[in-house]
Amino acid sequence: MEEVQRKFDDFSHPDVEAIAVIRGRMLQALQQYLLDRDFKQLLPILMSPITDPLNHAVYPAEIQYQDRRLKLTASMIFHKQLALTAKGHERIFIVAPNIRLEKPEIKDSVNHLLEFSQFDFEIRNGNMQQAMALIEGLVKHTLAEIREHCGEQLTQLGRQLPHFETAFAVYSSDELRAEHGDDFEKIMSAKANTPFFVTNYKREFYDRETPGKRGHYNNYDLIYPDSYGEALSGAEREFEYEQILYRMKELSMDLAPFANYLEFAKRGLLYPSAGGGLGIERLLKFICGKRHIRDVALFDRTVASNFLF
Ligand code: ASN
Numbered sequence: 160m161e162e163v164q165r166k167f168d169d170f171s172h173p174d175v176e177a178i179a180v181i182r183g184r185m186l187q188a189l190q191q192y193l194l195d196r197d198f199k200q201l202l203p204i205l206m207s208p209i210t211d212p213l214n215h216a217v218y219p220a221e222i223q224y225q226d227r228r229l230k231l232t233a234s235m236i237f238h239k240q241l242a243l244t245a246k247g248h249e250r251i252f253i254v255a256p257n258i259r260l261e262k263p264e265i266k267d268s269v270n271h272l273l274e275f276s277q278f279d280f281e282i283r284n285g286n287m288q289q290a291m292a293l294i295e296g297l298v299k300h301t302l303a304e305i306r307e308h309c310g311e312q313l314t315q316l317g318r319q320l321p322h323f324e325t326a327f328a329v330y331s332s333d334e335l336r337a338e339h340g341d342d343f344e345k346i347m348s349a350k351a352n353t354p355f356f357v358t359n360y361k362r363e364f365y366d367r368e369t370p371g372k373r374g375h376y377n378n379y380d381l382i383y384p385d386s387y388g389e390a391l392s393g394a395e396r397e398f399e400y401e402q403i404l405y406r407m408k409e410l411s412m413d414l415a416p417f418a419n420y421l422e423f424a425k426r427g428l429l430y431p432s433a434g435g436g437l438g439i440e441r442l443l444k445f446i447c448g449k450r451h452i453r454d455v456a457l458f459d460r461t462v463a464s465n466f467l468f
Pocket of ligand 1: 213235236392394435
């Protein structure tokens with residue numbers, strides 16, 4: 160019962176209102192930026208025979224419906240690729256809930272939620288340079304909108320929102336790893352004054368391997384400065400059947416659930432594309448200058464949460 164009272168006290172804090180105003184303005188700015196660039200907005204789907212296998216182990220999140228086992232959406236990656244094949248869907252985005260039942264190893268993470276929202280986009284025939292330029296524009300636009308419209312709320316939160324005028328730097332993960340070791344993201348995020356991109360990570364099969372360069376990848380993360388950590392991950396995509404099979408087998412994946420997706424690829428229906436997903440709560444946390452992701456949500460969904468409500 161103590162906890163219920165504490166929750167009520169949290170709800171009464173003036174920061175809660177300031178964050179809510181910023182959240183709304185932030186979502187408006189993100190969506191407007193892409194709508195103004197001819198993107199079409201899709202609604203999310205939450206269950207499917209396939210979802211993002213992710214690059215790290217999580218507990219399975221599945222439900223039974225009649226004779227079917229359906230996975231809850233970990234990310235909409237495959238549905239983005241499939242949606243791009245629909246008429247007029249050259250550029251798409253979704254404000255999408257993602258469920259990831261993370262392992263207890265990261266229970267102290269200030270950047271992970273068991274369910275979170277992703278601002279997820281994809282561009283037919285896009286490449287990484289185009290996608291990275293769009294992401295930089297999107298982030299700068301959103302911060303400018305918050306600065307213009309939410310001055311009172313930023314003051315309430317005691318946040319001096321930094322102004323990024325220069326271009327976001329681009330580094331390659333192999334260079335950073337050689338210089339700083341495996342913790343390079345953390346070290347670089349602590350040192351940086353502006354957001355920056357890191358390219359070339361070995362991860363999920365759908366991120367495109369650089370043609371003619373085995374073991375090198377056309378993907379990118381955006382990292383916030385001032386120790387706020389990862390903002391976004393994205394990539395160019397594999398779209399050729401043989402190469403997709405190669406990448407899946409390399410990761411010893413079970414191909415059976417992907418039969419329909421593979422059939423699509425086999426028929427040559429997938430487009431080359433590039434896209435990415437920006438963590439909405441992480442952006443809100445950065446804008447609000449909060450250090451824990453729990454602090455920008457009304458309902459706690461951190462790994463250590465006891466799910467009060
Ligand atoms: N949304 C990411 C992407 O587009 C994938 C992810 O969330 N793992 O690459």
